[in-house]
Amino acid sequence: MEFPLLNLPSLAYEKVLLNFEVADLVDFSLLSSRCHRIVRSIRFPFTGVYVGVTEHSNMIRFFLDNRQKLYPQEFGITKCDELFMWTSQHISSDELKYVFEKVQISKYLILDLQLADDFECEFVQFSMDKLKIKRPFWITNETFLAMDCVQIQLKDNGNLPIREFVSKWLSSRNTRFEWLKMEWNTHINWNEGFKTMQWNPAIRGRNFRIDSLTRLDCTEGIDFLRDDGLLATVVERNDRIYFVVWHKRFQPEADRLFSV
Structure with a gap:
């Protein structure tokens, strides 16, 4: 059933938009300047996603909250210069493995994530310029020794060789x-x-x-x-x-x- 969303009172359309998936919200915000203002005015349960495109780089920063599907996989991202990911809640292994296996990052990767203590990951090839990972307990010796980065920063790491x-x-x-x-x-x-x-x-x-x-x-x-x-x-x-x-x-x- 169709209905004119923008003709609803503000409290009503806010309730509707709060049930949108992130990708749908992005599409909605691009429909018009009014839609853009509406999306910006609503306090969603995620902090946000920052996308910066300049002459020299394409930057994507995800500030994650598992109550919304705000992940690179949701947007079908496969290539970017910089990817920053933070979350205070657990992120699924499938979402993180998508980043490792499908997303080509050339300049900078920051991971500050809450992962289950039993999270495991097989070999990952890190080859961006800068790499910063907090709690990289899941990094294997093989992954560590194969890192081909310019700068590497690990915090709360295990006993790596x-x-x-x-x-x-x-x-x-x-x-x-x-x-x-x-x-x-x-x-x-x-x-x-x-x-x-x-x-x-x-x-x-x-x-x-x-x-x-x-x-x-x-x-x-x-x-x-x-x-x-x-x-x-x-x-x-x-x-x-x-x-x-x-x-x-x-x-x-x-x-x-x-x-x-």
Whole structure:
């Protein structure tokens, strides 16, 4: 049965729209400027979805609530530059596996999700520029060692094989990787099985630039020199471990930044 939705009183059409699926709401908001204003004025039980399209990138951010189907799979997304996903409620394994298997992300992936403690995931190939994951307990050793990202940040991670990660980089010709940051509370004897060096201020600087705001003091770090001349450093500090590569050995611009 059809009826003129916009002729209803505001409280009535709000009740109707609150039962729409997200994809239908998006379509409705595009019908006219009035429809757009109506959708913006209603407080839906999800925080929102932000889609940014510029000359240089396509960005999609999902602020999730399981009371609405606000997931990449719902929109049929298969490719984007940046994908940020947050949720305070459990997300189904099917939705997350869709992101891993179907969505090609080129620049930045952030995952801050509530997952069931028994969630498991087989091999995933992460190859975007920047990767940030909170509670990556489900990441297998194979997935971790195969990460082909420029910057990697893991929080509340399990006991992942950081020694093997460093060893693999040393035996590779990877010139893309810049740094890895992860939580770690067990001291590693890097002199065992590796050819290491102490900091020499004539070879590299003291501070490594993490981002536009922060730097890492590497004076107490352990250095590794790869066969092709690339220098890397491991720093263990405050229950965290950093593995950084000095593509630029002296970074005076980092001296003015905040120390991590």
